[in-house]
Amino acid sequence: MNDIAPITDPSTPPTVALRLHPTDNVLVALRSLTAGAPLTEGLSAAEAINSGHKIAARPIAPGEPIVKYGQVIGAATAEIAPGALVHVHNLGMSDHQQDYGFATAATSLAPILDPATFMGYHRSSGRVGTRNYLGILTSVNCSGSVARFIAEAMARESLLEEFPNVDGIVPIVHGTGCGMSGRGEGFETLFRTLAGYGHHANFGGILLLGLGCEVMQIADLVDREALKDTARFRYMTIQQTGGTRATVERGSAILRELAAEANKATRAPAPASKLVLGMQCGGSDGYSGITANPALGVASDLLVRHGGTSILSETPEIYGAEHLLTRRAVDAPTGRKLIDLIDWWENYTARNDGEMDNNPSPGNKRGGLTTILEKSLGAVAKGGTAPLSGVYRYGEPIDQPGFVFMDSPGYDPCSVTGQVASGANLIAFTTGRGSVSGYQPVPSIKIASNLDLWQRMQPDMDVNCGEILEGTSLEAKGEEIFDLLLRVASGEKTKSEAQGFGAVEFVPWQIGAVM
Known part of the structure; x- marks a missing residue:
């Protein structure tokens, strides 16, 4: 990265390399350097060095730890001369056993007694949104296209022009939800993710859309997470609704109802x-x-x-x-x-x-x-x-x-x-x-x-x-x-x-x- 012209004039006064911690044995180039360019501490660049890269602050022997921020970032894989570039050709990983010192440096920060405020959307959950979107949340990749078809239908009808307090329609599609185990780490991770989006304060309304036969069943999401606020949350499956065309028509009608409810929200x-x-x-x-x-x-x-x-x-x-x-x-x-x-x-x-x-x-x-x-x-x-x-x-x-x-x-x-x-x-x-x-x-x-x-x-x-x-x-x-x-x-x-x-x-x- 050559963000500033290389330093070539020995009389140039600005700082061109920075030591981040007193124990560091490398400097950081603050601009791109040519070979021979003067550095701090009486050093000069041994070669051309790009800005943001590391420079040896002293001779470094093979196997010696490289220290930046006062911490070990690896070990020298070759002898490194003062002023030389320190990078992938001469720096590698090293053992980094750490003293975890659990809870030995937890220092509370002084609270601010006159807290700042912002203008947000207050939800019945007690959380506050920073945006007011409608979401079409899919339980499985098989319902992703239909979710987008519904969003496109709403765009053609210029739905948002009727509901100025709604920021937009977000079809939330992904590549999983089936072809997976119905229990265990992977399932629970996806479940938490979909449920979290379903509850998110930045949505004024959510339509949860599934195919019907997938592993990530809509009924499980609704029952286990109590997504039952019908003013802001609805759900349906393509198979039960009667296929793509019927789902787009029904989904569009539902989204219009959700938009009317979401439009009631105002910032406070x-x-x-x-x-x-x-x-x-x-x-x-x-x-x-x-x-x-x-x-x-x-x-x-x-x-x-x-x-x-x-x-x-x-x-x-x-x-x-x-x-x-x-x-x-x-x-x-x-x-x-x-x-x-x-x-x-x-x-x-x-x-x-x-x-x-x-x-x-x-x-x-x-x-x-x-x-x-x-x-x-x-x-x-x-x-x-x-x-x-x-x-x-x-x-x-x-x-x-x-x-x-x-x-x-x-x-x-x-x-x-x-x-x-x-x-x-x-x-x-x-x-x-x-x-x-x-x-x-x-x-x-x-x-x-x-x-x-x-x-x-x-x-x-x-x-x-x-x-x-x-x-x-x-x-x-x-x-x-x-x-x-x-x-x-x-x-x-x-x-x-x-x-x-x-x-x-x-x-x-x-x-x-x-x-």
Whole structure:
């Protein structure tokens, strides 16, 4: 990534490389460098080095730990000279046994006595929505096309013009619901996900649509989850209704009734404690852990101080940094639940012929990241400094405020799907390489980690954290993010919403055999 012209003039005064912690033996290039370019501490670049990449701050012997953020991110696989690039050719994974120190560093944050408010949709459940959509939720992939046919029929009839308080119609389709066991981990995960969307506060009305013969039976969802508010929730199957055409006609009539009910909802003041923020990072780079992620961490802490909830996820992307979270757990059992998840993932990847260091992605590496240990240390910065108050399964309802963790893959759409199912009514998504996605029915703000990305993809980005490298404080940028979250929760559209994203990013986590 060449976001700033290479430094060639020895008299150039700006800082061009940064040591993040006094014990680090690498620096981070703040701009692209040519060989011989002067660095800090009397060093010069031994070769051309791209911005965001690591530079050896001193001689490093083969096998010696590489330290960044004051933490081990791997070990040298070859001798590394001062000023040389430290990356995939000379840095590999290493043992990373950690002292979990359960609950030894949990420090409560001072509550804000005059909490902020936003304008939201108050639901009978006590939760507050940030949007007011109609959803067509499918129990199985076999009903996905018909769900879209119903949405298309409503668009042709210009339904939303009649009901201005309804934000849109979201057909929620996926690729599973059958060809799976009717019990066990995979079934329960999908069940929680569908039930969570059925209850979500950002829906003013839901039509649950099945085929009729699938493993994920509509009757089970309705009976077990008590989705029986007929003013906001209806259900039907294609087989029982009489086929595709009859289902589209009946579904369209039902959706019109649901729209009339949803249109009665209006925004009203709500405390920030009703916000549930899902935090994600995707397309991360060498700056993500320095700018965007810690700035989001400041916003997360602010939300917690206002009595709200923030959710960190992507379990494979905290691997190697989990000890920073277990130390902040409110008690030892909460910290142990997190380590149980790490153990599950190690077993899960091993039995599927993978390994935890399959992550970072090629794009992450082009942006300066090398090992999962390095990526994870930057990723956990999204969680700020608040105590870890809970650990949840994928899609499990979040039932307490504060900073919490929800288990999920690192695959962004899948992870966000779980957070939404768990109750997130806002998403904050940091990125260094660039991400274009949205997550209806929940608005998502995009936070750029560097100036180059901001300049190249500004129509997709909501916040420029590249300004942190130009002197803006993390605290100021975190406050900016928090203020934007309040505005978006009150109805301001994000860049992804304005471009129409969110129709294809419902990706439930599929676990288990496909049969």
